[in-house]
Structure formats: structure tokens, C-alpha cells
Amino acid sequence: MEEHIVIIGNGISGVTAARHIRKLSDKRITIVSAETEYFFSRTALMYIYMGHMKFEHTQPYENWFWEKNRIELKKGYVNNIDTTAKTLHFAEGDALNYDKLIIATGSKPNKFGWPGQDLEGVMGMYHKQDLENLEKHAPNNDVCKRAVIVGGGLIGIELAEMLNSRNIPVTFLVREDSFWNGVLPSGESQMINRHIKNHHIDLRLATNLKEIKADENGKVKSIIIEETGEEIECNVVGLTAGVTPNINFLKDSTIEVGRGVKVNPYLETNIKDIYAIGDCAEQHEGINGRRSIEAVWYTGRMMGETLAQTICGNKIQYNPGHWFNSAKFLDIEYQTYGWVYSERSCPDYEKHFHWKHEDDTKCITVAYHKTTKAFLGINTFGIRMRHETFDTWLTEKRDVDYVINHLPEANFDPEFYSHYEADILSTYNKQLQIA
Amino acid sequence: MSNKINNSMSLAKPDALDISTKQKVALAIGFIGLFIMALALLNTNFPNEGLFLTLSLGMISLGVIIYSREAYLTKLEGIKNDGVWFKSISSHGAWGYVLGVVLTTFYIVLYFFPQYLGLGKDGAENTGLVHLFDPLSKLLSGRPASQWFVYGTLYTIAILAFGYKFILKYRHNRYQQIRTGSVMFFQLGFAFLIPEFMYVMNNDLPYYDLKSVWPLNYYIFDEWSVNGFLSNGNIGLALIVFGILSTFIITPILTYKYGKRWYCSWVCGCGGLAETAGDSFRQLSSKKMSAWKLERWLIHTVLVFSVVMTVAMVYTYLGYDKNDFWLTRGLFISLVIGFLTLVFAGVMFFKSKELGKDAKYGAIGFFSVIALLLIMHFTGTTEHVFFIKGSALRSAYGLYIGSIFSGVIGTGFYPILGNRSWCRFGCPMAAILGFQQRLFSKFRITTNGGQCISCGNCSNSCEMGIDVRHYAQKGENIVRSSCVGCGICSAVCPRGVLKLENDSMDGRINPTEILLGNDVDLMDLVNKK
Ligand SMILES: Cc1cc2nc3c(=O)[nH]c(=O)nc-3n(C[C@H](O)[C@H](O)[C@H](O)COP(=O)(O)OP(=O)(O)OC[C@H]3O[C@@H](n4cnc5c(N)ncnc54)[C@H](O)[C@@H]3O)c2cc1C
Ligand code: SF4
Ligand code: SF4
Numbered sequence: 005m006e007e008h009i010v011i012i013g014n015g016i017s018g019v020t021a022a023r024h025i026r027k028l029s030d031k032r033i034t035i036v037s038a039e040t041e042y043f044f045s046r047t048a049l050m051y052i053y054m055g056h057m058k059f060e061h062t063q064p065y066e067n068w069f070w071e072k073n074r075i076e077l078k079k080g081y082v083n084n085i086d087t088t089a090k091t092l093h094f095a096e097g098d099a100l101n102y103d104k105l106i107i108a109t110g111s112k113p114n115k116f117g118w119p120g121q122d123l124e125g126v127m128g129m130y131h132k133q134d135l136e137n138l139e140k141h142a143p144n145n146d147v148c149k150r151a152v153i154v155g156g157g158l159i160g161i162e163l164a165e166m167l168n169s170r171n172i173p174v175t176f177l178v179r180e181d182s183f184w185n186g187v188l189p190s191g192e193s194q195m196i197n198r199h200i201k202n203h204h205i206d207l208r209l210a211t212n213l214k215e216i217k218a219d220e221n222g223k224v225k226s227i228i229i230e231e232t233g234e235e236i237e238c239n240v241v242g243l244t245a246g247v248t249p250n251i252n253f254l255k256d257s258t259i260e261v262g263r264g265v266k267v268n269p270y271l272e273t274n275i276k277d278i279y280a281i282g283d284c285a286e287q288h289e290g291i292n293g294r295r296s297i298e299a300v301w302y303t304g305r306m307m308g309e310t311l312a313q314t315i316c317g318n319k320i321q322y323n324p325g326h327w328f329n330s331a332k333f334l335d336i337e338y339q340t341y342g343w344v345y346s347e348r349s350c351p352d353y354e355k356h357f358h359w360k361h362e363d364d365t366k367c368i369t370v371a372y373h374k375t376t377k378a379f380l381g382i383n384t385f386g387i388r389m390r391h392e393t394f395d396t397w398l399t400e401k402r403d404v405d406y407v408i409n410h411l412p413e414a415n416f417d418p419e420f421y422s423h424y425e426a427d428i429l430s431t432y433n434k435q436l437q438i439a
Numbered sequence: 440m441s442n443k444i445n446n447s448m449s450l451a452k453p454d455a456l457d458i459s460t461k462q463k464v465a466l467a468i469g470f471i472g473l474f475i476m477a478l479a480l481l482n483t484n485f486p487n488e489g490l491f492l493t494l495s496l497g498m499i500s501l502g503v504i505i506y507s508r509e510a511y512l513t514k515l516e517g518i519k520n521d522g523v524w525f526k527s528i529s530s531h532g533a534w535g536y537v538l539g540v541v542l543t544t545f546y547i548v549l550y551f552f553p554q555y556l557g558l559g560k561d562g563a564e565n566t567g568l569v570h571l572f573d574p575l576s577k578l579l580s581g582r583p584a585s586q587w588f589v590y591g592t593l594y595t596i597a598i599l600a601f602g603y604k605f606i607l608k609y610r611h612n613r614y615q616q617i618r619t620g621s622v623m624f625f626q627l628g629f630a631f632l633i634p635e636f637m638y639v640m641n642n643d644l645p646y647y648d649l650k651s652v653w654p655l656n657y658y659i660f661d662e663w664s665v666n667g668f669l670s671n672g673n674i675g676l677a678l679i680v681f682g683i684l685s686t687f688i689i690t691p692i693l694t695y696k697y698g699k700r701w702y703c704s705w706v707c708g709c710g711g712l713a714e715t716a717g718d719s720f721r722q723l724s725s726k727k728m729s730a731w732k733l734e735r736w737l738i739h740t741v742l743v744f745s746v747v748m749t750v751a752m753v754y755t756y757l758g759y760d761k762n763d764f765w766l767t768r769g770l771f772i773s774l775v776i777g778f779l780t781l782v783f784a785g786v787m788f789f790k791s792k793e794l795g796k797d798a799k800y801g802a803i804g805f806f807s808v809i810a811l812l813l814i815m816h817f818t819g820t821t822e823h824v825f826f827i828k829g830s831a832l833r834s835a836y837g838l839y840i841g842s843i844f845s846g847v848i849g850t851g852f853y854p855i856l857g858n859r860s861w862c863r864f865g866c867p868m869a870a871i872l873g874f875q876q877r878l879f880s881k882f883r884i885t886t887n888g889g890q891c892i893s894c895g896n897c898s899n900s901c902e903m904g905i906d907v908r909h910y911a912q913k914g915e916n917i918v919r920s921s922c923v924g925c926g927i928c929s930a931v932c933p934r935g936v937l938k939l940e941n942d943s944m945d946g947r948i949n950p951t952e953i954l955l956g957n958d959v960d961l962m963d964l965v966n967k968k
Contacts, residue, residue: 016893045892045893045894047892048892048893048894048895048896051894051895051896054520054521054522055520055521055522055523055524055525056518056520056521056523056524056896056899056931057722057895057896057899058530061726061895061898061899062894062895063895064893064895064908064909064912066727066728169521169522202515203515301892301893302889302890302954305889305954306954306956306957306958309953309954309957309961310957310958310961313961313965318964320958320960320961321958322958323958323961324956324957324958325955325956325957325959325962326956328888328889328890330890330892330934330935332933332934334515334517335515335516335517335518335611337933337934339890339935388887388935388938389935390887391887391888391889391890391956392887392888392955395888395955395956399959416885416887416935416938417938418613418614418926418929418930418939419613419614419939419940420613420614420617421613421614422613
């Protein structure tokens with residue numbers, strides 16, 4: 005009989021692994037998930053609440069896809085794993101045997117032990133259930149007079165945009181003194197601050213949550229701010245202060261865990277025939293200068309692609325290419341290629357060239373090596389750029405002069421859009437003269 | 440766990456989002472404008488038609504203008520799709536069906552019972568709604584209005600008013616603005632005003648919308664039309680030569696350079712209405728694989744029908760005067776078959792690999808057309824083809840395809856099947872352009888490496904029902920015959936993944952297994968085989 009591959013988690017990493025294993029082999033494949041029957045795109049959760057799409061539109065494959073490709077789906081929550089008997093035990097009471105197991109259980113929202121963090125009306129924004137919870141507590145601005153969001157990252161700003169779309173007033177607590185400035189250089193971070201305020205979102209920088217207060221029914225009534233002691237009345241509190249691997253159910257197993265499931269570069273855990281990929285996997289050491297846990301869509305997909313090769317007999321390491329990522333801050337799109345560090349974490353050899361358009365919705369930051377002038381990476385806001393071009397330039401180790409002079413080749417904005425490369429170039433040349 | 444959506448009966452926004460007072464006033468103004476027309480329909484005698492017509496059309500436009508300004512100019516620039524799937528009218532809710540029924544009824548009356556609109560029979564005075572439009576018609580061309588003039592005017596007003604709305608909605612997007620300006624211009628100038636002026640200059644000329652190309656304009660080669668042109672000296676001759684050139688020379692060149700979008704979403708009137716008045720319904724087109732299959736069968740069947748029908752029409756009247764015209768029936772049939780064979784052989788020779796499995800269907804289509812033409816030639820008598828009257832074939836086409844499919848279903852069903860069901864399932868012109876776009880065009884939608892997050896916004900807003908995400912999430916470019924190049928997928932993509940562009944034909948179609956950003960060696964390894 006064909007080997008049985010069981011995958012826990014039907015997110016992008018688990019599903020990618022399953023699809024590629026199917027392309028390469030005839031193995032029996034089962035995907036297990038407690039969240040939803042079918043794979044959906046977590047990144048699109050916000051668009052459901054905003055009414056751009058319905059839930060079914062976030063499912064990248066039609067429902068017949070799974071049977072046609074002989075990928076079995078099982079809905080259920082894995083309580084624990086018996087690694088000697090190679091068996092999964094479900095909360096629902098049943099069990100499932102595997103020959104090889106892939107753990108792809110993703111993340112869960114961080115909670116930092118705030119008083120009141122488990123009250124009714126307090127929620128993260130990660131799972132489909134969180135969305136349903138939000139729909140219940142914040143269907144409109146009659147039921148939810150104000151929402152407070154705690155944590156200024158990518159999910160926090162998405163949640164702010166969601167609530168804004170239903171005209172629910174939002175107070176946005178950000179611990180840092182400027183939005184996401186642990187990652188973004190200050191010029192960009194401050195531009196986003198202003199953009200958030202333009203959307204009438206009450207952005208509170210350098211502000212921490214002290215506690216969440218309940219009304220007589222155990223529902224959220226207000227929050228207290230650490231720094232000022234101010235009380236803000238609200239009906240919903242969104243906790244979006246980052247995510248951690250969703251691996252509590254492994255605590256009693258023999259599988260080695262740290263913050264996530266510990267894996268080597270082959271994505272193997274300490275137990276033979278058990279692998280981990282996606283948000284929940286933690287490398288012993290970050291690969292190619294990356295973080296040891298990478299909780300983004302693309303890396304989950306890449307790990308799935310890689311592991312499928314290993315499982316189908318072509319053992320290879322997870323060896324991702326040049327870093328890239330993207331996001332959208334309300335109306336401003338953001339893309340990044342290579343590495344651009346914020347001032348807070350910038351290595352001392354890294355220098356930046358920053359250009360911002362006068363309309364305050366477009367800017368770029370190019371990072372380069374102080375002495376060699378090697379191009380290290382670019383952040384671009386409000387201007388779309390070509391992934392392939394930057395990937396090539398990074399591989400060819402181009403210098404910053406080359407990149408700025410050839411920027412038009414990387415433009416990916418729709419036809420007829422205004423071009424800013426000439427302005428960028430002249431700003432660059434002026435700065436060179438001053439420096 | 441359900442994702443049930445409670446459709447509110449509110450015309451505009453979901454439960455959570457009320458419309459502003461200003462928008463309510465705008466709606467009221469618009470509805471009063473419509474109400475004047477309703478009164479006219481009921482044969483109310485207005486003291487001064489010209490004034491009331493102006494008032495009616497003006498109020499409708501004004502309503503749309505105020506409404507849109509309030510909806511978009513009060514917010515920052517950006518994607519404005521909030522609540523699209525909550526609004527009853529744009530999410531298969533009750534209002535959507537009400538509107539569908541109203542529109543469909545209007546089309547049925549328009550096509551089949553124009554007397555109910557007040558069209559005067561056999562030269563009698565118009566009454567009702569048509570009468571209301573008499574002053575404008577007389578102003579433009581000196582003749583009383585017809586039901587088609589009423590329709591044309593409303594159609595043009597719809598494209599202009601909702602075009603304005605669309606331009607505001609996408610005021611951050613130059614591609615959308617210019618494209619919409621273009622459809623507004625072509626509708627107002629080419630479809631509406633120029634034919635009226637042509638009539639004033641020479642009232643024997645058949646109605647000719649210069650931008651309407653065969654086979655969309657299926658009547659251009661009808662006997663009355665061709666005779667009309669030919670009996671009008673040089674200008675008529677020039678027009679019919681232009682008609683032939685636009686089908687066989689101009690269209691292929693532009694489609695090669697820009698894809699079918701130059702026509703479908705920049706020039707065409709059907710496309711123009713779909714992109715403007717139909718914009719709110721674009722998300723309703725089905726993205727299912729089964730819908731795509733149906734689409735390919737239907738649209739190509741219509742194409743075969745329209746080719747055979749046109750050839751049959753020309754064929755029957757060619758026979759009348761045997762010797763005084765160089766183009767005899769035999770010669771004509773041979774030319775058509777020769778031309779089709781040339782195209783078919785060329786495609787099979789150069790492109791059969793790209794067609795893959797579809798090559799078989801292409802061959803079936805080709806041989807059935809040839810077979811039909813030969814049968815026609817050898818069974819034909821003077822006016823019969825396939826033992827039925829050529830004109831009967833023509834009127835069947837006009838009825839089922841020209842009226843019911845394109846009008847009643849195509850537009851009447853906007854709120855049910857989406858705004859491009861005619862363009863997608865029925866338009867023979869789209870089939871030809873699409874065929875060329877897939878095989879001989881520089882146009883494609885480029886996918887930006889590995890940036891796609893599979894969110895589905897692109898597929899959701901594709902009016903042609905293309906599952907754009909299916910390609911984008913694999914890093915593949917989108918080269919689909921049905922894509923009309925509206926650019927909305929690119930506009931709504933939150934990660935900047937899609938770009939419509941014209942570039943070299945090489946590497947246009949790029950199936951990849953492993954996406955950019957991954958291990959370079961792994962990508963090479965997997966993509967090599
Ligand atoms: C709102 C939001 C927006 C985002 N936007 C972006 C973005 O724009 N770009 C980007 O790169 N990344 C984005 N991310 C992050 C990205 O979605 C994740 O990195 C990615 O989904 C992780 O995929 P995964 O397959 O590792 O895990 P997941 O998608 O989390 O899937 C894991 C699945 O396993 C299930 N599961 C867990 N434990 C068990 C168990 N014991 N038994 C059964 N089932 C279990 C979970 O319920 C879940 O369904 C976003 C995340 C969120 C929440
Ligand atoms: S694929 Fe994009 S450009 Fe083409 S029709 Fe669909 S939405 Fe428009
Ligand atoms: S909208 Fe963009 S990111 Fe979303 S699925 Fe389409 S191409 Fe991918």
C-alpha cells in the first residue's frame with residue numbers, strides 16, 4: 005500500500021506540500037484541520053468583513069479539487085500525537101495513523117497576560133472563528149460604539165481598516181513611538197502614521213494597554229491606558245500584538261519544541277518521519293540571515309514546495325532565495341525586496357537613500373552598503389515594482405548607482421500612471437553632492 | 440459556522456453603512472427623472488415635451504452625479520468595494536432580482552412590443568414615451584423618434600452618467616479614467632451623434648455605427664444594407680469598404696498590438712455599458728470551471744452560427760443577377776472556404792502546441808463550418824439554403840442572438856449573471872478577437888513573481904469570470920482569450936501582483952512549477968522538466 009502522508013493544518017504551507025506531493029507521487033494524502041473544511045486564504049479574512057468578498061471567494065480551489073486530486077480532508081482537532089504508534093488522537097475521540105507526518109499548524113495571536121484579555125468582545129484576528137466573533141460583536145456602529153486595537157503591526161492595521169469600513173470609531177494603541185518602526189525606516193513609518201490619521205483613526209503612539217474592564221455581564225466595557233491611566237470606553241478590543249506558533253497540543257509529546265516546532269534545514273523534527281513547515285516551524289538557526297520563525301505566507305508556501313521534494317525522495321534543504329514581502333496600509337501598497345532595516349535594527353554598514361513624493365502617499369527607501377555601495381534592498385510605498393527585476397539585481401550584486409539609474413525597468417505600475425523615476429534620480433544625485 | 444449574509448433591503452449600503460442625506464436627495468432627484476418617463480409611458484400629455492424631456496434626462500444624470508460625488512469624493516482615493524457583497528442589489532439579493540425583472544421586461548417590450556412604448560405604427564404620430572423623445576430626435580435629425588432612438592439616448596445617458604461615477608471611483612487610476620473617457624467618447628460620438636448627422640447629410644444611407652464591426656454588427660452585410668450603401672455613390676462605397684477593412688485589417692492589427700481590450704473595453708458600446716452602468720455587478724460573474732466550459736461551447740457556437748448566417752445572406756442575394764456582377768456564388772463560397780482554410784492551416788502549423796487540447800475543438804469548429812458551407816452550396820436554390828429561406832436564417836439569428844441573447848439576457852440579467860454575460864457567452868466578435876488574443880497578440884497580464892497571497896480579489900472582480908488567482912498564485916502570466924483588459928483585477932490587487940502590458944510574444948505564456956523567491960536550484964530543477 006502507498007505510504008500515508010498526514011498533514012495537520014490546511015493553511016498555505018500544508019496545502020502546498022499536499023499539492024506538490026500529489027504532483028510528484030501517488031502517496032495517500034490526508035489533510036487535517038480544525039478550522040474549516042476547505043483551504044481558504046487567511047490573508048483575505050479582512051475582505052470578508054469589509055464586504056469585498058464572501059467567504060467562498062477566499063477559497064483558492066473549488067470544492068471538487070480535493071477529491072479529483074485524491075487529497076483526503078478530515079475535519080478535527082488533534083489533541084496529541086503518539087509518535088511511537090504513529091497515531092494522531094483527535095479531540096472528537098477518533099484516531100488516525102500516519103507513515104509520515106507534517107505539522108503545519110500555523111500561528112495564534114499573542115496575549116501578554118493583560119487583565120481582562122479573555123473577556124467577551126476581546127479577540128485576535130487570525131482564525132475564521134475570530135472573524136465570526138468580530139461579526140457578532142461589531143456588526144455595525146450601533147452595537148459597537150468604539151473598538152480599541154492593541155498592537156501596531158500588519159494585522160492591527162488591517163483590523164483598523166476593517167472596522168473603519170463600517171464606520172466604527174477606532175482607537176489604535178501602538179507601543180512604539182511610530183507605526184511599525186521596528187521594521188520600517190522612520191521616513192516611511194511616519195508617512196504611514198499620517199495616512200492612518202487621515203482615515204480618522206485615533207492613533208495613539210507610544211501607548212500601552214494596562215487592562216481591559218468588564219461590564220456586569222462579563223463583556224468588554226473599557227480599557228485603561230498604562231501611561232496616562234486614561235479610560236477609553238469600547239465594545240470590542242482587538243489584540244494584534246504579533247503571533248506565536250500554534251503548538252500547545254505538542255507540549256506533552258516527544259517532539260522537540262522551542263517557541264515553535266524545532267526543525268533542521270531539511271524541515272525535519274527530532275523524530276523520524278515528522279516534519280514541520282510554515283508559521284509553526286522554528287529553525288535552530290535562521291537561514292541566510294533570516295529569522296528562525298518566519299510567519300509569512302510566502303515562506304509557508306516555499307517550505308511546502310521544498311518538503312514535498314524531500315518526502316518524494318529528492319531530499320533537499322529549505323534554502324529560500326532573496327527576501328521579499330508585501331502588505332497594504334489602508335490605501336498605500338507596500339513591497340519590499342532584499343533587506344532594508346529600520347534605524348532600530350540597522351547594521352552599521354547599511355545606509356539609506358530615501359525619497360518621498362510631495363503628496364505624502366508614495367516613497368521609497370533604498371538600502372546599500374556604506375563602503376562597497378552594494379545594493380541591499382528596497383522598500384517601496386505607493387509605487388509597484390517588479391519582483392523579477394530586483395531578484396536579478398540582487399543576484400547580480402548590482403550597486404546602488406546602477407539600481408537608481410535603472411529604476412524605470414523595475415516599474416510595475418499600471419499603464420498611464422505617472423512615473424517618478426526621474427525625480428528619484430535627481431533627488432539621489434543632489435543628495436550625493438551634499439554628502 | 441456560517442458566513443450567512445443578511446441582505447438588507449436598502450438600495451445602497453449594508454446594514455452597517457447608511458447612505459448620507461445628500462445621497463438620499465440624489466436618489467430622489469434621479470427617481471423623479473425616471474418618474475417623468477413613467478408618466479410619459481402612461482400617455483400623460485406634457486405641455487412642453489422638450490422641457491420635460493430635458494428635465495427628465497437632466498435629473499437622472501444629476502442624481503447619479505451628486506450620488507457619486509458624495510460616495511467617492513468624501514473619502515480618500517483608493518479601492519471602493521466596501522459592502523459590495525452586502526448590498527442587496529449587487530449580491531443576488533431581492534433588489535437585484537427586482538432590477539433584473541425590470542430591465543428584462545424593458546428589453547422585451549423594446550424588441551418585441553415597441554407599440555407599448557408609444558411607437559406610432561405605419562407613420563402614425565408617436566405617443567407615450569417615444570413621443571417624449573420626439574423633440575430631441577427632431578433637433579438632431581429632423582425626424583420623429585423611434586423606439587431605437589429612445590433606447591440609444593438612454594443608453595448614452597447611462598454610459599455618460601455612470602462613466603462619470605466610474606471615473607470618480609477610480610480617481611487614483613489613470614488607466615481606468617482614460618479607458619472610461621474613451622468608451623464615453625465612442626458612445627456619444629460614434630454610436631449616437633454621428634449616425635444622426637449622417638442621416639441628415641444623406642437620408643438614404645443605412646444606419647451605420649462606424650465602430651460596430653462585423654460580426655458584432657451582423658446586419659452590415661444584409662441585402663438592404665449593402666444595397667443601401669451601394670446605391671449611395673462614393674460615400675456609401677467608402678463606408679462599406681471601411682466595414683470590410685475594419686473586420687479584416689484594422690481589427691487584427693490593433694488586436695495584435697494591444698489585445699482585444701482596444702475594442703472590448705475601450706470602444707465597444709456593449710462593453711461601454713457593462714463597464715459603466717454594469718460596474719456594480721462585475722463580481723457576480725461565475726468563476727466556476729463549469730462556467731468556463733459552458734462559455735467556450737456557447738460563444739464558439741454563436742460564432743459558427745454568425746459566420747454561416749452571414750455567408751448565407753450574402754450568398755442568396757448574390758444569385759439574383761447572374762452575370763452582371765463579378766462575384767458569383769461559386770466564387771464567393773470558394774473565397775470564404777479558401778480564407779478559412781488559410782487561417783486554420785496557419786494556426787495548426789504555427790500554434791497547435793499552444794492550443795494543446797483545444798486544437799481538437801478548433802478543428803471540429805472549422806470542419807463544421809466548411810461542411811455547412813458546402814452543403815449550403817450544393818443544396819441551395821435561388822433563395823433557399825439548407826432548404827430553408829436564407830432570410831429565415833437571418834431573422835432567427837437576429838431574434839435569438841441579436842435581440843434575446845445580447846439584449847434581454849445580456850443586459851437584463853446584469854444583476855444575476857454579471858455585467859458581461861453577453862460578452863462572455865455570446866458575442867461572436869469577442870470570440871474572434873479572443874482567439875487572436877490567445878495566439879497572436881502582444882498583450883498579457885504579467886504576474887509579479889511570487890508576490891501573490893491568493894486573496895482572490897482579482898478573481899472576484901473579474902467581470903469575464905476568469906479565475907485570475909489560479910494563474911497569479913502560480914506565478915503564471917494570464918493569457919486568456921476572454922480577458923477584455925478592463926484592468927480591474929490589477930487595480931484591486933492589494934499586493935501589486937498584476938500588470939496589463941503589451942510586450943514581445945516570446946515568454947508570454949510561462950507555466951512555472953516553483954515560484955520566484957524560492958531556492959534557485961530547486962526552481963531550476965523543477966521547472967526544467
Ligand atoms: C489577517 C491576516 C493577514 C495576513 N496577511 C498576510 C500578508 O499579507 N502577507 C503574508 O505574507 N502573510 C500574511 N499573513 C500571515 C499568513 O497568513 C500566515 O503566515 C500563513 O497563513 C501561515 O500559514 P500556515 O500554513 O503555516 O498556517 P495556518 O494558515 O495558520 O494554518 C494552520 C491550520 O492548522 C489548524 N490547526 C492548528 N492546530 C491544529 C490542531 N491541533 N488540530 C487540527 N488543526 C489544527 C489551524 O486551525 C489552521 O487552520 C496574514 C495573517 C493574518 C491572520
Ligand atoms: S482578467 Fe482582469 S483585465 Fe481581464 S477581464 Fe478579468 S478583470 Fe478585466
Ligand atoms: S488580488 Fe493579487 S494577491 Fe490577491 S489573489 Fe489576485 S493576484 Fe493574488
